[in-house]
Amino acid sequence: MAHICQMWVTPAVRGEGIAKALLSEIRTWALDKECECLALDVAPCCRKYFLKKLRRKKERSKQTL
Template identity: 45%
Template sequence: MEIRPLREGEAAAFVEELWVPYSEALAAVDPYGGLVDGPHADATEHRRERVREDGTFDRVAVADGALVGYVAGDFRPAPPVVRHGDTAHVNELYVRPAYRREGVADALLAEAEAWARQRDCVYVSLNVHRENEAAAALYRDRGYEVARYNMRKPLE
C-alpha cells in the first residue's frame, strides 16, 4: 500500500470511488451530510482546486493500483490573541469497507500528522460522529482526546 498526495488528474475517480461512498456513509448516520442528486462535477472541481492549494492536504491510500482510502484536511492558523499554536484539522477520513482494519486509516492519519508537523502545528483536530464508535476507538488508540462537544440546533 502507498500513501501519497491526490493527483489533479485523479479527481473524478476520487470523487466517484471514495468521496461519494464517504458522503453516503456519513448521510446514513446523519442526514445533514446527504448529497444533492445529479453528477458530482462541482465536487470534482473542488478536489482539483484543493490539490493546487498550499494550506490543504488530500492524501490517498493506493493498493494494487486502486484508490482504497483517503484523508483530507487543512491548516488552521491560530489567531494572534490566543496562546495555542496552529492546528491542522482532519475534515474527512474514509477507507473502503474491504480494506478496513488493515492499518489503512492508521497510515492515513500518520500522514496527516506528519503534514501537520512539517507546518509546525501543535495539534491535529478532527470530529467524529457520536455513533461512529469504531472511528472513535481508532482515534483514541492514536492518542486523540475529546476536547469539546460539537452541538447544533435545526432552525425551522
C-alpha cells in the same frame, strides 16, 4: 491548527492500516508545518467503530503496564 474532516475508509478494507498510515503522514506534515493542534472529525456513521477501536487500544495499553 490542522483539521481533518470527512475521512472515510470503506468497510471492505478496514483493519488493513490504511487510516493509520494516512494519519501518520498527516501528523508528519502537521509537525513539519509546526501545527500545535491536529483535530480529526469522524463521520457520524463511523463514530461507533472508531470509538470501539480506541477502547480496545486503551485496554491493550493497560494490559502491557
